[in-house]
Amino acid sequence: MIFKKLLHIRLTTFIVTVALVSLYVSPAQHVQASPAAIGTNARAAALIDVESGRLLYSNNGDTPMRIASLTKIMTAIVAIEHGNLSDTVKTSKRAVGKEGSSIYLQLDEQMNLKDMLFGLMLRSGNDAATAIAEHVGGSEEGFVHLMNEKAIQIGLTNSHFMNPHGLDEDNHYSSANDLAKLSAYALKNEAFAEIVSTKEKRAPNPHDPWDYRWTNKNKMLNMYEGADGVKTGYTKKSFRCLVSSATRNGQKLAAVTINDGDDWADHRNMLDWGYKHFPLKTVVERGNDISGYPLAVGQSFNYPLESEEVGGVESKLVLIDSTSMQYALGDRGYLQFYLNNKLIGSVPVYDSGSTRLSLPNK
Known part of the structure; x- marks a missing residue:
């Protein structure tokens, strides 16, 4: 004792x-650790113990930055908390026309909210993000209001959201420390944890005789023992962004990097370092x-x-x-x-x- x-x-x-x-x-309110030195190739990075919320490592962690599709972590948890996973979501013209990564929804296509969340988190569908936002928030703007309310509730002090997908937009930003706190919060939700840990998902496809088949873009799920999340991201302005999580010996850690050209290696090293220096x-x-x-x-x-x-x-x-x-x-x-x-x-x-x-x- x-x-x-x-x-x-x-x-x-x-x-x-x-x-x-x-x-x-x-x-x-948790104490930030002061461990032996570790470095990454990221402009900003953070590592958090999920259950306790203790920030184990932070580098440039409070600087607001563009975060690309890491935005969808907030989108998913807000949709799960405010929506009904069995609801049917109908795809609007605005959603179908959304630029960037897509799960190729068609106009007026209907899909249950949970399946659409799989498309959002595994394939980073911007069309899914927009359809989800319109369904849960009544409009994309209404949903963004819920995102910013959630940010305040969780205690994110360097975050502001302008859209549910993460495409570059002025006044849309977060920080590595905030993303670590957000991920720790979201990972305690069973539905969120199930979705982000899934390597492959099949969903009904109304247009073809075969199902949708979505493979998770998060390579950490296959590269790191115990990996169970969370989300990749990229735009030409944010560059590579990644939040990963893993569980070993009953301890779940989440790592965050923003603008990191070698993120897969950095995340392996960060998680290894966390388990070595800060075991439960x-x-x-x-x-x-x-x-x-x-x-x-x-x-x-x-x-x-x-x-x-x-x-x-x-x-x-x-x-x-x-x-x-x-x-x-x-x-x-x-x-x-x-x-x-x-x-x-x-x-x-x-x-x-x-x-x-x-x-x-x-």
């Missing part, structure tokens, strides 16, 4: 919120007793830590008012974890014999 010291504070008023009693806090460490396990109190930890807490940081995690026990409603329901407080005096997460605590300790771990 990596406790350095255990403090406690008894609150006289009820101030515990649901957000605090969770396995992890907002990625924006168990800070506390569910059911562990809290010294000096008849209490036990309600959830396990794991965090990516460099070897020099192991032993440096501090904990603070916060107890809730015994007259509060939450106390009557069985809550006793929460255990906060700090690294370099910054909050990195918290877990609930219960009485040692609480039936909550025997419930399925969430």
Whole structure:
């Protein structure tokens, strides 16, 4: 166990919120790592631990830049959250005429939203992006409004979207750090994770006797052990852009490069480096007793830590008012974890014999 010291504070008023009693806090609050040097050929790059949201590496990460079809990460997650995957999407004239990469939809063609999302993410269909936006947002402009609202909600501070496909447009940009945060957010959605990890997809084709067959453009899925996403991108102004993700030993990492002529190699190196230097460490396990109190930890807490940081995690026990409603329901407080005096997460605590300790771990 990596406790350095255990403090406690008894609150006289009820101030515990649901957000605090969770396995992890907002990625924006997580400590950025300061590891051994690593380099890429990219103008900007970032590497994030998906579950914790910890930014493990960043180079020029807060600079707004053109991001090409990495835009479609936002398009997909907004469509999944605001749409119904079984809905039928009808292709408009505006969608059919969209320039750039395409899945070759025809005017008034109908396809369910989930299949169209496969076409969006595997083949980077700009026609699919437009059709999805019009269906989910009522118009492309309405959908773009939802994209920018989501950016604010997630805490993306250097991003602004003007379209759902990523074709170069003034005032359409993001940053490597923002894309890392966005990808970490999106990868926690099961439908999104399923789509971006798919190497090949077949979908009904109303025009020919054979199905559509889409092969994922993301070569990392075949080049890197454990690879499971996410998206490629390219325009003449943005150059090569890539977000990749992989899962090894229960740890999912996502890497981002913008304007990188050797992105496949750089992503392999970044992911290898992340797994080597920042493996998940168990800070506390569910059911562990809290010294000096008849209490036990309600959830396990794991965090990516460099070897020099192991032993440096501090904990603070916060107890809730015994007259509060939450106390009557069985809550006793929460255990906060700090690294370099910054909050990195918290877990609930219960009485040692609480039936909550025997419930399925969430």
